[in-house]
Amino acid sequence: MNGEAAAGDAPAWSGGGPLSRLEGKVALVTGAGRGVGLAVARKLCASGCRVVLNHRGTPADAEPLLRLFDGLAGTAEAVRADVRRPRETVAALREVADRHGRLDLLVHNAGTWHPMPATAARPGALREDMSLALAPLLTAAPLLPELMPDGGRVVAVSSSGARAVVPGGYVSAGLAKAALEALVRYLAAELAGRGIAVNAVSTAKIDKGPDTVDAQLRQVLTRRTPGGRLTVPQDVADAVALLCTDEAGWIHGQTLVVDGGMSLLA
DSSP states (O other), rough: OOOOOOOTOOOOOOOOOOOOTTOEEEEEEEETHHHHHHHHHHHHHTOOOOOEEEEOOOHHHHHHHHHHHTTTSEEEEEEEEEEETTTHHHHHHHHHHHHHHOOOOOEEEEOOOOOOOOOOOOHHHHHHHHHHHHHHHHHHGGHHHHHHHTEEEEEEEEEEGGOOOTTTTTTHHHEEEEEEHHHHHHHHHHGGGGGGEEEEEESSBBSSSSSOHHHHHHHHHHHOOOOOOOOOOHHHHHHHHHTTSGGGGOOOOOEOOTTTTTGGOO
């Protein structure tokens, strides 16, 4: 075969080398206005990506958000869309493609949580949480082979509530995240042949600042975490960036748990 690999053959061993970089990649991040989504967007931008932040506000609303990206290696811009609405999601994806010619990375972080007990679930609120978890990826999926002609990465942000019961009325979000992880597996199986890797990252309680976690709960969860502290948004952002590298191209349909080892303990 003159040293050339046939289609479907494993690539020839190159002897290793440095990790690939993300400079110049075009990334769209949903739910990028705060918390984990903002940390992910900043991480990708700091890695040299051209990051497009999805938001639902006015252009004026996006201005202070975009200033948080000043001085980073990449660029940041905004696109408005309510990603629960398929027509707006498609328009946003098309706009990104028109601006940059392609999409390399899609990070789906947007989500809502309506507290409720499982024994008194509110169907309307539950449907809203499920819709925001699933609709953006379901709408984007048929377009991805066209938008990601050279292969790409799709990463969804999930929660430990998808697999374990989180106290405090988390059933609606837990169901939404469980469905999201199932969707990731199905999309991964169908898009792998196109060179598109679809995965998820999942974490437990996130420490978003001094006043975001009850002090007693913080102590309890810290003692349960082998890593010695709660997860912060940057931890999740780092994991998302890892899944966006070229080296992660053979990882398909997996949920990477980013929790400092908390879920390891019985």
